[in-house]
Amino acid sequence: MFSRKGIRGNEQPAGWLFVAPAVLILGLFMLLPILMALWVSLTRWNGQGSPFTGDVPFAGLDNYTRLFTDEGLARQDFMTSIRNNAYYVFFVVPIQTVLALGLALIVNNRLLKGKGFFRTAFYFPSVTSSVAISVVFLFMFANGGAINAILAVFGIEGPQWFSDPRGLLHIVLSKFGVSSPSPLVDHGVFGLSWWDWLSGPSVAMCAIISLVVWTTSGTFMVMFLAALQNVPVQLEEAGRIDGANRWQLLRHVILPQLRPTTFLVVTLGLIGTWQVFDQIYVMSQGNPAKTTLTPAFLSYRTAFRDFDYGSGAAISFVLFLIIVLLTLLQRRITRERDS
Amino acid sequence: MIRTLASRFLGYAILIFFALVFLYPFVIQIANSFKTEANAADNPLSPIPSPFVTDSLVRIFEGTGFPTWLGNSVLVTVVVTIGRVAFASMAGYALSRLRFPGRRALFAGLLALMAVPPVVLLIPKFLVLNQLGMYNSYAGLIVPLLADATGIFVMKQFFDSVPVSVEEAARIDGAGSFRIFWSVVLPMAKPALITLTILSFTGSWNEFPHTLVSVQDPGLFTLPRGLADLVSGSLGAGTQYPLKLGAALLATIPVAIIFVIFQRYFVRDASAGADKG
Structure with missing residues (x-):
């Protein structure tokens, strides 16, 4: 009690005054809106008037159950978006993590000159505007674009990227003569047939996957680089004296040291990839045939294009839950492995 | 020796490939x-x-809303950057140094807010702007961006790492909290302030989703919003690529310049994230 007075004086008014602007803005534009959206997700508000009057029909948990249990377009679209995003995560997270680690290991090599240049080159894409970079990739993946021109050099006829809804796994399976096997087509779960679930990312989604890997690898490379610089040199030398070759050094000395960073990169990757929105909005708007529809874009579309704000908000909260759960799960797995 | 040479050659080959x-x-x-x-x-x-x-550049300025978007982007970026730097350094300082009831709870709340994925805030933000009558206005475009949880966290971490002795000397001399903050703390916090300025500048210059749910009038579009409209909207997809690429290029230049000048601060930002985990 005495410490508050005396030399430090009374800091209470100053303390509150200092945090007031930030608290006001974050409270008003983050906390309050979340509570408002929670309410709207329980209604059938269509955007007319205020959602907080008695005139707005109350829907209870309908907006949520429609996504999971009721047969219909809402569930089909939602499950399609979950499938698309799951494949997107499944490809983006491992590829960007491995690429970032690989680039960091090479850039970190003491014998190489020009480190600064390469670090800059790899990192630059991640500071540019997602919208501007999407425009560039849209051009590169255009039908007569740069990517198909490169593929043509190797004698490959590139696909029409953004109008090709074929799933990657379906394409591979068709090479083995498997197409639409009836046991998988006739049965399913959550409104999609097993065959639809097993489509793999569509060709259009692959273009978006490559864009995202390209933009985010640089950020994660910088994180790996920072971690690599903290690996004690003695550790590496000790390993070398013990006769470890380069691969063994990497596998048994360096990688274990990088575990916390790898965990962070994978977690940040999982959290980020479930939020993909800008690129979808600019490049594909969920097309072709809804194969690039993601929960984030679906929630936007449902609210602002179909004026079904309740369902849109419900999708947002399910997405919120997915991201939180994934973070917790990932933490638990790492903790168990460590102990 | 030959192995070293070969591996060095291979290293450069891989680096050059990826640089391309x-x-x-x-x-x-x-x-x-x-x-x-x-x-x-x-x-x-x-x-x-x-x-x-240079036809496409001429058309960008004469045939599209680009000049308007550019003006709005500059306005939003300047105001948001000033606001974020001011509010985040004040709040970060208070959370790190000043003793007042509720401080712990506020910090816990801040950590929780940092975990909220921005993309789930699209509909919520629209709701609150709509309710407050701020939808489709400069206020709606700017005010919600004025404070960000991550910035406050970065500043709090910074102040935690600075010894209190200087401030205490000033306090003994009878300076009040505001005086100390303004003339002792802020000058010391220069590196953190630069980092925060860059973070806020690039963040608000590139901001897209917020503009999507806060404004509708093309006169209020910022560059990312206008660019997105140019690509997916009225001018249609497929053609006009020199025009679209040129507009995207112009939108990228300011960030590129900042990046080249302040590169080491960018690298610090990215690795600052590593400490959180």
Whole structure:
């Protein structure tokens, strides 16, 4: 009690005054809106008037159950978006993590000159505007674009990227003569047939996957680089004296040291990839045939294009839950492995 | 010796390959901004425009809303950057140094807010702006961006790492909290302030989703919003690539300049994230 007075004086008014602007803005534009959206997700508000009057029909948990249990377009679209995003995560997270680690290991090599240049080159894409970079990739993946021109050099006829809804796994399976096997087509779960679930990312989604890997690898490379610089040199030398070759050094000395960073990169990757929105909005708007529809874009579309704000908000909260759960799960797995 | 040479050669080969992968899209972007539409369609890969034309740049300024978007982007970025730096350094300082009831709870709340994925805030933000009558206005475009949880966290971490002795000396001399903050703390916090300024500048310059749910009037569009509209909207997809690439290029230049000048601060930002985990 005495410490508050005396030399430090009374800091209470100053303390509150200092945090007031930030608290006001974050409270008003983050906390309050979340509570408002929670309410709207329980209604059938269509955007007319205020959602907080008695005139707005109350829907209870309908907006949520429609996504999971009721047969219909809402569930089909939602499950399609979950499938698309799951494949997107499944490809983006491992590829960007491995690429970032690989680039960091090479850039970190003491014998190489020009480190600064390469670090800059790899990192630059991640500071540019997602919208501007999407425009560039849209051009590169255009039908007569740069990517198909490169593929043509190797004698490959590139696909029409953004109008090709074929799933990657379906394409591979068709090479083995498997197409639409009836046991998988006739049965399913959550409104999609097993065959639809097993489509793999569509060709259009692959273009978006490559864009995202390209933009985010640089950020994660910088994180790996920072971690690599903290690996004690003695550790590496000790390993070398013990006769470890380069691969063994990497596998048994360096990688274990990088575990916390790898965990962070994978977690940040999982959290980020479930939020993909800008690129979808600019490049594909969920097309072709809804194969690039993601929960984030679906929630936007449902609210602002179909004026079904309740369902849109419900999708947002399910997405919120997915991201939180994934973070917790990932933490638990790492903790168990460590102990 | 030969092994070292071979591995060094291999290292450079891989680095150069990836440098091309990461930089050539920008070369394509720049080159095609100065091509004719026919040339861009026929030779998308070529780094040399033939003929070299500036038609698309002229059309960007005369035939699109680009000048308006640019003006709005500058306004939003300047105001948001000043606001974020001011509010985040004040709040970060208070959370780190000043003793007042509720401080712990506020910090816990801040950590929780940092975990909220921005993309789930699209509908919520629209709801609150709509309710407050701020939808489709400069206020709606700017005010919600004025404070960000991550910035406050970065500043709090910074102040936690600075010894209190200097401030205490000033306090003994009878300076009040505001005096100390303004003339002792802020000058010391220069590196953190630069980092925060850059973070806020690039963040607000590139901000897209917020503009999507806060404004509707093309007169209030910022560059990312206008660019997105240009690509997916009225001018249609498929054609006009020199125009679109040129507009995207112009939108990228300010961040590129900041990046080149302040590169070491960017690198620090990225690795600052590593400490959180």
